[in-house]
Amino acid sequence: MKKRDLKDLLYEQVARIGKALASPKRLELLELLAQGEKSVEVLAQELSVDIKLASAHLKALKEARLVGFRKEGKYVLYSLSGSDVAGLWVNLREVAEAHLQELRHALDQMVAEPSTLTTLDRPTLMARAKRGEVVVIDVRPAEEYEVGHLPYARSMPVGEIASRLAELPKGKDIVAYCRGPFCLFSQEAYQLLSRKGYRVHKLLDGVSEWQAAGMPLVGMAQAPA
Structure with missing residues (x-):
């Protein structure tokens, strides 16, 4: 040839x-x-x-x-x-975010209030969740949680939150995450819990973003380095 x-x-x-x-x-x-x-x-x-x-x-x-x-x-x-x-999906999305103003504008509309996002970096969030200082909730469907989830996160699908409020302490910060930056489940969870008087924030990471950053997951194999 x-x-x-x-x-x-x-x-x-x-x-x-x-x-x-x-x-x-x-x-x-x-x-x-x-x-x-x-x-x-x-x-x-x-x-x-x-x-x-x-x-x-x-x-x-x-x-x-x-x-x-x-x-x-x-x-x-x-x-x-x-x-x-x-990881390819995460990398492609991040490159698009870095170079496409239209995408950044659309994301800004999704996160109209930056104060809704957690300010904790990934290692700090995991350490505080391990100590029980922060409650991390996975608001995806339960079957997705079973496949893989963030360490110390508890499964609380967005459709079940209203009936499970008694499981969430009002004296602690709550961090909700779903499938990633484009997912709206965590926004729904934030709106519901904030109306009920909880101290709640969102994490833009999903399991793919968490894994791509080299952070450990429960129930899902790590991506190759």
Whole structure:
């Protein structure tokens, strides 16, 4: 093979990843699957698309070897092909945030009140949670918590918070997190708990961001260094 043809082939193979990611819905699929394996029915509901379209997006990700699947009874369960794929999503989003003013503006609208965010860095948050000085709540669905979660975090899906208020102490700071900066569950939790008089803040990290920063997780393998 000629050198030029070989170089073209190399770049073409890497471009397969870029082509697979060139869709907002496929990027959202990566974020969803970073929380754990899910069926196409669940993914379609999360994306607000029909199953046929969700399947087409999953096919594109499978062809780029970013997603794998297994069969369980009549269901097909999809998952990321490796923890490095979750890291790829985090890196791509961070580069976009650094260079796209439009994205930063949209994020600023989501975090209209910076005071809602915790000011604790990751090691300090984990240390204070270990000592019981801060209560960290994971407001994602319970099955996502079981796959992997931040150390010392307790599962409290956003839809259950109103009926479980007695489990949360009013004398301590509460930090809520969900799937990452684009997830709105933690905002819902913040609004509900702040109305009830709790000292609550949000953490923009999800498990992918926490893992990409080299921080330990419970129930999920660490990404390669």
